[in-house]
Amino acid sequence: MAVVEKSKPKIAVWKFASCDGCQLSLLNCEDELLNLLGEVEIGYFLEASRATVEGPYDLSLVEGSITTPHDAERIHSVRRRSRHLVTIGACATAGGIQALRNFQDVEEFTSIVYASPQYISTLRKSTAIADHVKVDLELRGCPIDKGQLLEVIGAFLAGRKPGIPSHSVCLECKRQGTVCVMVAHGTPCLGPVTQAGCRALCPSYSRGCFGCFGPMESPNTASLSDRWRQLGEGNHNLIRAFRTFNAYADAFRKESEALEVLGTRDAR
Amino acid sequence: MPDKGEGNGGSFTVSVEALARVEGEGGMWVAVRDGRVAEVKLNIYEPPRFFEGFMRGRRFNEAPDITARICGICPVAYQMSSCHAMEMACGVVVDGPLRSLRRLLYCGEWIESHALHVFMLHAPDFLGYESAIHMAQDHPEVVQTALKLKKVGNDILALLGGRAVHPINVRVGGFYRLPSKRQFAALLEPLEWARSACLETLDLAAGFDFPDFEQDYEFVALRHPDEYPFNEGRLVSDKGLDIDIEDYDAHFEEIHVEHSNALHARLKGRGNYFVGPLARYSLNFDRLSPLAQEAARRAGLEPVCRNPFKSILVRLVELVWACDEALRILGDVELPTTPSVPVEPRDGIGHGCTEAPRGILYHRYRIDAEGSILDATIIPPTSQNQPTIESDLARFVEQNLTLSHEDLTWQCEQAIRNYDPCISCATHFLELELVDADAEGD
Amino acid sequence: MVPHPFRVERVQRETADTFTLTLEPAAAGIEIRYRPGQFNMLYLFGVGEVPISVSGDAASPVPLLHTVRVAGAVTRGICELGRGGTVGVRGPYGTPWPVEQAEGSDLLVIAGGIGLAPLRSVVYHLMAHREKYGRVAILYGTRSPDDLLYRSEVEQWRGRFDLDVDVTVDHAGLNWHGRVGVVTTLIQQAQFDPDNTVAMVCGPEIMMRFCVRELEDQGVDLGDIHISMERNMKCAVGFCGHCQFGPEFICKDGPVFSYQRIADLLDVREV
Amino acid sequence: MVVVAEGLDRLFEALRRREFTVVGPTVRDGAIVYDELESAADLPTGWTDEQDGGHYRLERRDDEAVFGYVVGPHSWKRYLHPPFLRLWRAEKRDDGFQVARDEAPRKPYAFLGVRSCELHAIAIQDRVFLEGEHVDPIYRERRENAFIVAVNCGQAGGTCFCVSMNTGPKASQGFDLALTEVLEDGRHYFVVESGSDRGAELLAELGGSEATEVELTAAEVAVKNAVGQMGRSLETEGLKELLYRNYEHPRWDQVAERCLACTNCTMVCPTCFCSSVEDVSDLDGEGAERWRTWDSCFSGEFSYIHGGNVRQTVKSRYRQWMTHKLATWYDQFGSSGCVGCGRCITWCPVAIDITEEAAAIRLDDRPSEQ
Numbered sequence A: 001m002a003v004v005e006k007s008k009p010k011i012a013v014w015k016f017a018s019c020d021g022c023q024l025s026l027l028n029c030e031d032e033l034l035n036l037l038g039e040v041e042i043g044y045f046l047e048a049s050r051a052t053v054e055g056p057y058d059l060s061l062v063e064g065s066i067t068t069p070h071d072a073e074r075i076h077s078v079r080r081r082s083r084h085l086v087t088i089g090a091c092a093t094a095g096g097i098q099a100l101r102n103f104q105d106v107e108e109f110t111s112i113v114y115a116s117p118q119y120i121s122t123l124r125k126s127t128a129i130a131d132h133v134k135v136d137l138e139l140r141g142c143p144i145d146k147g148q149l150l151e152v153i154g155a156f157l158a159g160r161k162p163g164i165p166s167h168s169v170c171l172e173c174k175r176q177g178t179v180c181v182m183v184a185h186g187t188p189c190l191g192p193v194t195q196a197g198c199r200a201l202c203p204s205y206s207r208g209c210f211g212c213f214g215p216m217e218s219p220n221t222a223s224l225s226d227r228w229r230q231l232g233e234g235n236h237n238l239i240r241a242f243r244t245f246n247a248y249a250d251a252f253r254k255e256s257e258a259l260e261v262l263g264t265r266d267a268r
Numbered sequence B: 001m002p003d004k005g006e007g008n009g010g011s012f013t014v015s016v017e018a019l020a021r022v023e024g025e026g027g028m029w030v031a032v033r034d035g036r037v038a039e040v041k042l043n044i045y046e047p048p049r050f051f052e053g054f055m056r057g058r059r060f061n062e063a064p065d066i067t068a069r070i071c072g073i074c075p076v077a078y079q080m081s082s083c084h085a086m087e088m089a090c091g092v093v094v095d096g097p098l099r100s101l102r103r104l105l106y107c108g109e110w111i112e113s114h115a116l117h118v119f120m121l122h123a124p125d126f127l128g129y130e131s132a133i134h135m136a137q138d139h140p141e142v143v144q145t146a147l148k149l150k151k152v153g154n155d156i157l158a159l160l161g162g163r164a165v166h167p168i169n170v171r172v173g174g175f176y177r178l179p180s181k182r183q184f185a186a187l188l189e190p191l192e193w194a195r196s197a198c199l200e201t202l203d204l205a206a207g208f209d210f211p212d213f214e215q216d217y218e219f220v221a222l223r224h225p226d227e228y229p230f231n232e233g234r235l236v237s238d239k240g241l242d243i244d245i246e247d248y249d250a251h252f253e254e255i256h257v258e259h260s261n262a263l264h265a266r267l268k269g270r271g272n273y274f275v276g277p278l279a280r281y282s283l284n285f286d287r288l289s290p291l292a293q294e295a296a297r298r299a300g301l302e303p304v305c306r307n308p309f310k311s312i313l314v315r316l317v318e319l320v321w322a323c324d325e326a327l328r329i330l331g332d333v334e335l336p337t338t339p340s341v342p343v344e345p346r347d348g349i350g351h352g353c354t355e356a357p358r359g360i361l362y363h364r365y366r367i368d369a370e371g372s373i374l375d376a377t378i379i380p381p382t383s384q385n386q387p388t389i390e391s392d393l394a395r396f397v398e399q400n401l402t403l404s405h406e407d408l409t410w411q412c413e414q415a416i417r418n419y420d421p422c423i424s425c426a427t428h429f430l431e432l433e434l435v436d437a438d439a440e441g442d
Numbered sequence C: 001m002v003p004h005p006f007r008v009e010r011v012q013r014e015t016a017d018t019f020t021l022t023l024e025p026a027a028a029g030i031e032i033r034y035r036p037g038q039f040n041m042l043y044l045f046g047v048g049e050v051p052i053s054v055s056g057d058a059a060s061p062v063p064l065l066h067t068v069r070v071a072g073a074v075t076r077g078i079c080e081l082g083r084g085g086t087v088g089v090r091g092p093y094g095t096p097w098p099v100e101q102a103e104g105s106d107l108l109v110i111a112g113g114i115g116l117a118p119l120r121s122v123v124y125h126l127m128a129h130r131e132k133y134g135r136v137a138i139l140y141g142t143r144s145p146d147d148l149l150y151r152s153e154v155e156q157w158r159g160r161f162d163l164d165v166d167v168t169v170d171h172a173g174l175n176w177h178g179r180v181g182v183v184t185t186l187i188q189q190a191q192f193d194p195d196n197t198v199a200m201v202c203g204p205e206i207m208m209r210f211c212v213r214e215l216e217d218q219g220v221d222l223g224d225i226h227i228s229m230e231r232n233m234k235c236a237v238g239f240c241g242h243c244q245f246g247p248e249f250i251c252k253d254g255p256v257f258s259y260q261r262i263a264d265l266l267d268v269r270e271v
Numbered sequence D: 001m002v003v004v005a006e007g008l009d010r011l012f013e014a015l016r017r018r019e020f021t022v023v024g025p026t027v028r029d030g031a032i033v034y035d036e037l038e039s040a041a042d043l044p045t046g047w048t049d050e051q052d053g054g055h056y057r058l059e060r061r062d063d064e065a066v067f068g069y070v071v072g073p074h075s076w077k078r079y080l081h082p083p084f085l086r087l088w089r090a091e092k093r094d095d096g097f098q099v100a101r102d103e104a105p106r107k108p109y110a111f112l113g114v115r116s117c118e119l120h121a122i123a124i125q126d127r128v129f130l131e132g133e134h135v136d137p138i139y140r141e142r143r144e145n146a147f148i149v150a151v152n153c154g155q156a157g158g159t160c161f162c163v164s165m166n167t168g169p170k171a172s173q174g175f176d177l178a179l180t181e182v183l184e185d186g187r188h189y190f191v192v193e194s195g196s197d198r199g200a201e202l203l204a205e206l207g208g209s210e211a212t213e214v215e216l217t218a219a220e221v222a223v224k225n226a227v228g229q230m231g232r233s234l235e236t237e238g239l240k241e242l243l244y245r246n247y248e249h250p251r252w253d254q255v256a257e258r259c260l261a262c263t264n265c266t267m268v269c270p271t272c273f274c275s276s277v278e279d280v281s282d283l284d285g286e287g288a289e290r291w292r293t294w295d296s297c298f299s300g301e302f303s304y305i306h307g308g309n310v311r312q313t314v315k316s317r318y319r320q321w322m323t324h325k326l327a328t329w330y331d332q333f334g335s336s337g338c339v340g341c342g343r344c345i346t347w348c349p350v351a352i353d354i355t356e357e358a359a360a361i362r363l364d365d366r367p368s369e370q
């Protein structure tokens, strides 16, 4: 058999509206970064390099949400140049915290526009990448977990299916032996409806999960809302809980809208 | 040489569409006409994210988590400024060991952020590489040190904050849970290594070629009676400013310019000013630990440094100091008995100003008795430096018209990177123009 | 429970997405003796492990034959290995087809699509012991002519006077001159004595359900109908729990079950 | 034998001398959990727990009872069938790959404070991992070497129903030592019984005295009290058949409206044994590992086969779980899969109660049409 020098897969990292934290997670893989650079070629990663290599790219990691007409165009060109496209983080998979604007009444928002001249053009809504182009895999989290990022890249290199589970935070929480903050402390927690991936971080710091990995595969948000109410949380607290970093993820959005319909009676 | 004017009389532009090795998205554009710089734009097209807008109506204790998302590079700075502001609004002071642990957390962020910038974003400019990735081929050991150093910072963040990016363990009033003594002790050895690695690197970096570029900036930073500033102090400058942070508004203003999605900040009636490591260092040299002072001198730095290209040295001095400070805190911290102090909301206004790695980060909130945020103002360091960056560019280009276009472009980029600008931070503000709904979608 | 490395000696393309691999143990002393209908766990280095039935002749366990259809990452990787590649193998697992109990009876071997793979061992067995069985019919259906497995081999079987071989496709192409229709129609035409027949059925669950209904209509006892089930499987030895089907573990109580044993469960959705 | 409270220190010493890693109850994060212990001082002396559906609170007792609580969120399966386990690592070779098992020798465990229901749970997992055609070597190694110090329950919790399941509150077998704690008339002592030769040998080192009639009676009374305090009960008569004929009962839809499919009940259950394997690879492709992790029938991926999940609805997942515990388990392993410890009730965030669900179906028995 002829030995063919396999060329290294080209990786690109793209940024849309975001905080840079998810792409920083790649640079935060301190122990693995040099190994990784031995296996892949960084084709485009502006945060790290001024050199760029022409596409097409084998794997594009896309951070950030679409908020401007220009970006709505740009994402198509990124898609065209990418064999595989993986979105990284809550902004790219659900519109991010900036999707809170999506709930604002347009009139209301325009009314707080300053008197100074406007030079910004922005879309009414902050939307997920998948609302614009086909996405091969969504990596959740605000920010993503670097272990999961490495798993995705490693699986891509090995040609396997990445082990990115879609079950709840609870499963990870219990595997680790963390004491349930909701049952044992009465602390409201979104863990049961939130997708795992963070190693159940917040409960391990005695804090309720606030849902930064977005909804799990079969989120029963209504049942959890009932439970929070029993713990003394008013509807408006619940609405805020579902409206943070994944406010526009389907299940969370629907729950917050349903709660809004219920009214914002406060049990506090 | 291509499209470059012949000598002084030429007209040309230097532009970079997308700046690399900075956080966020921006470009630059310098127009030279007849040998004079006619126009400079630091074009920040990073889309705005309207944080101040949707902070309204949120609860006061959500501010640390939400504002952290303005920036993935310096989330702790946002968490600290917002916590301090909220605590001031609620009339609570977090003191003693909890305060020390906050400083420790901040050390972690400084170490991580400075290590990233010094080694991976800035050093390649001095050594002539496109990136740390390219540099790694010839100098793997430098990149290894960089990564190891970054990791020391991130380990502090991960232990005390839960994770490096957007820590989850910071709350108004303190922390959610405290690590154990044993876990803290595990940080000692790596920090000692980090401190000596920074010292060595400083000696090395002192030998870099620095353009001759001393500028007469107005430096603005916090100043504390006995500490190198992190969380607290008065706002001072070398041109006579000396105010309480509550008076920020009376002295500073933000304006909106056409070419940028970020606001520009100015000192009222005086204009541009400079925040960040150079300012902090030059205004607080006497507050550095003896080891850091000594290291600065050895690297040939005076107690005041006005050459922004030397900010790489100043960052290294701050790295030495941050390791020193972290070790000091770990050496004598008594674990607090509770991870936080209770904070009850009340009707009020709070200000917070802390030293992010890139300079002062100011937050102001008005909250009601229920703890709802009525309004929020957040002024990050990069907005404050933007006018200064532009004036640096103008002067730098004027001084270097003889360089090849390619070199000039690269050095202009470097002049911007001197500031370690964080563009994501700079574009968070309130104004919003909605384009026609029909233009939405694809 | 650790996979043994086996070398790929040959890859035979069966259809566009299905391949038969011939595997030899990489080290001496490893031999996997199995019975028709059992399966192995095939491991692709660094990618994953999947259950695959043995499709060879149980009487000569070396080399080992597996027919694999590309479904996802692991099966694709295995099919792409090529000659000289390595797969990990552990097994055999599961229950076999009841070829011994069926001696003396008529035999219906009914396969749909890839379902012929685990039944090919049965065909080998009964060809070797043809005298022990009554009438034997092999009924095979696929979606299209392109999906037929082991084409030339099936032709050979067809050529034997002691086997009734009947093939049908759901959708015929231009070059297809055989039967068109679902496999159940073949049952109606097959020759067998309902009171003394053992049926072995393998294919998609829905196809098996229809076949069973037809066989029942023809008077075959439910206890004489055997089917092979598929469920998610991680360990293949009853530890991981994934393959539970009511009280049954598909990996150790199955995959081959007498229909009677699981009939009730098959009627319930999402067991 | 009767051993005074200080005898616990000697118990630790004796176990330490035999090179055991002692695992037992301790207070952490507002609950009594199992962890490696240094000394008797780590035990939850003076603490108790208050339990109900979806509710657990650690409370101070007004005495110094060491084992005056019920069971917490942890169970011994954490040690016998750990939540994360590397099964092996393989390295690429020219001629394929080579697999190496992890065979690091480890110190055996001594489990201190094992309740009767938990002994039954361990026996149930023994049937899964040791008594079938295949034996799990990892479980066997941990299990066979473990030294078990049982504790008889002197009080029952709000979600306990071991009496219904015939699994407690008194330990009858499967232990090396069994203690009954007595606090009475200003005295604090343990009545200790040995259940094995090595137990008897160790007991001799604890410096106890022969138990008097009075002491034995006091211990008996303590356990009897627990019998009367069961917070829950479950009618087991014909339960298996009941569930088998009610696969299509509307109650499953009702419980699915509340169930979060969060997996907590399966994680805390001392008999639930399901696991997944994860194959991981090094970035450079030279090495690969297989890990085994706890998994749950409540997750969608659990039942994935090409083309979709077999159990799409939460209804089918809850039904799978409960039917497994209370019905199919009998056919698989010859006993109930539930020991009545009540953990799944306490730790269900929305307080779904297996006893209540079973009772509801019994009350409205609706055999599905065949």
Ligand SMILES: Cc1cc2nc3c(=O)[nH]c(=O)nc-3n(C[C@H](O)[C@H](O)[C@H](O)COP(=O)(O)OP(=O)(O)OC[C@H]3O[C@@H](n4cnc5c(N)ncnc54)[C@H](O)[C@@H]3O)c2cc1C
Binding pocket: A161, C039, C048, C049, C050, C051, C052, C053, C054, C067, C068, C069, C070, C071, C072, C073, C074, C075, C076, C114, C117, C118, C229, C230, C231, C232, C233, C234, C255, D304, D305, D306, D307
């Ligand atoms: C007893 C038995 C015998 C089988 N015999 C054969 C055979 O002879 N030839 C053949 O081509 N296929 C056979 N299959 C099906 C084969 O196991 C699946 O196609 C394969 O697992 C798909 O894996 P994948 O990673 O390529 O695909 P993906 O769809 O990416 O699957 C991901 C994972 O899901 C699980 N999974 C998916 N589909 C199945 C399935 N049908 N059964 C069990 N687990 C699944 C596996 O764990 C797999 O790794 C058999 C299945 C069973 C249970």
Ligand code: SF4
Binding pocket: A169, A191, A194, A195, A198, A199, A200, A201, A202, A203, A208, A209, A210, A211, A212, A213, A214, B168
């Ligand atoms: S526990 Fe929840 S909020 Fe906390 S890090 Fe994990 S997913 Fe995010």
Ligand code: SF4
Binding pocket: D265, D268, D269, D270, D271, D272, D325, D337, D338, D339, D340, D341, D342, D343, D344, D345, D354
């Ligand atoms: S099913 Fe519930 S009560 Fe029964 S053993 Fe499991 S956790 Fe305990």
Ligand code: SF4
Binding pocket: D258, D259, D260, D261, D262, D263, D264, D265, D266, D298, D347, D348, D349, D350, D351, D352
């Ligand atoms: S029964 Fe309770 S603990 Fe179990 S999955 Fe449903 S909600 Fe979670």
